Amino acid sequence: MIVPSARRILLKLSGEVLMGNQQFGIDPATVAELAQEVKDAKDTGLEICLVIGGGNIFRGMAGAAQGMDRAQADYMGMLATIMNALAMQNALEQLGVSTRVQSAIQMDAVCEPVIRRRAERHLEKGRVVIFAAGVGSPYFTTDSGAALRAAEMKCDVLMKGTSVDGVYDSDPKKNPEASRFGTVTYDRVLADNLKVMDASAVALCRDNAIPIVVFSIREKGNLARVLTGEGVQTIVKEEA
Ligand code: UDP
Secondary structure: OOOOOOOEEEEEEOHHHHHOOOOOOOOHHHHHHHHHHHHHHHHOOOEEEEEEOOOOOOOHHHHHHOOOOHHHHHHHHHHHHHHHHHHHHHHHHHOOOOEEEEEOOOOOOOOEEOOHHHHHHHHHOOOEEEEEOOOOOOOOOHHHHHHHHHHHOOOOEEEEEEOOOOOEOOOOOOOOOOOEOOEEEHHHHHHOOOOOOOHHHHHHHHHOOOOEEEEEOOOOOHHHHHHOOOOOOEEEEOOO
């Protein structure tokens, strides 16, 4: 196990990984593959909290850049995360995994509100809990939502599944010489503004000693490989 004795993990998936090869939205076949990754991780005995972004559908910053009111646009982004959460719930349940969606924006007809103690019971019963709508407030991101839920649910690690295989000292898409960190400290990430998660999310993980494992979720079987320490990733923690 990448984090020794980890029992409960929070898996954060950026919305864009749900697009597959599309430019926008939700690709059901890709969501089914991701759900299989989650099931495989769960079958190893881990308790799993899931947070999914909304960037495949709408980002508040993009709306604001086109003249929308930022807060209004952010609420639209949060609603996008609920759609993604429902898509993932559907895919997991088709694989026989019991799930609950809890949303920070109340939407009683489709999911539960976020209630920590109830989420705790779901995990004890072997359900995957999908936390939607981030922290429920504009000007935040689902990375902050992930860090917050990881802290309150006492997760042993925050696994950030994205389209790159770790944290680099410069943008690997622009600089062929960029090198990937094996481990890096929270303070270095914050001081050098390395692209891991937004600063409030990193600081929350640092203050609660939650390691962040950044890895690519695009390759099949990678979550399981990373969890067993056989994959490629960057670990953000107190000491490098
Ligand atoms: N958002 C927000 N508050 C939150 C979480 C999300 O306002 O607590 C909005 C914000 O506009 C964000 C969008 O929802 O751009 C989608 O989330 P995010 O960008 O984190 O998705 P990801 O990049 O992980 O796909």
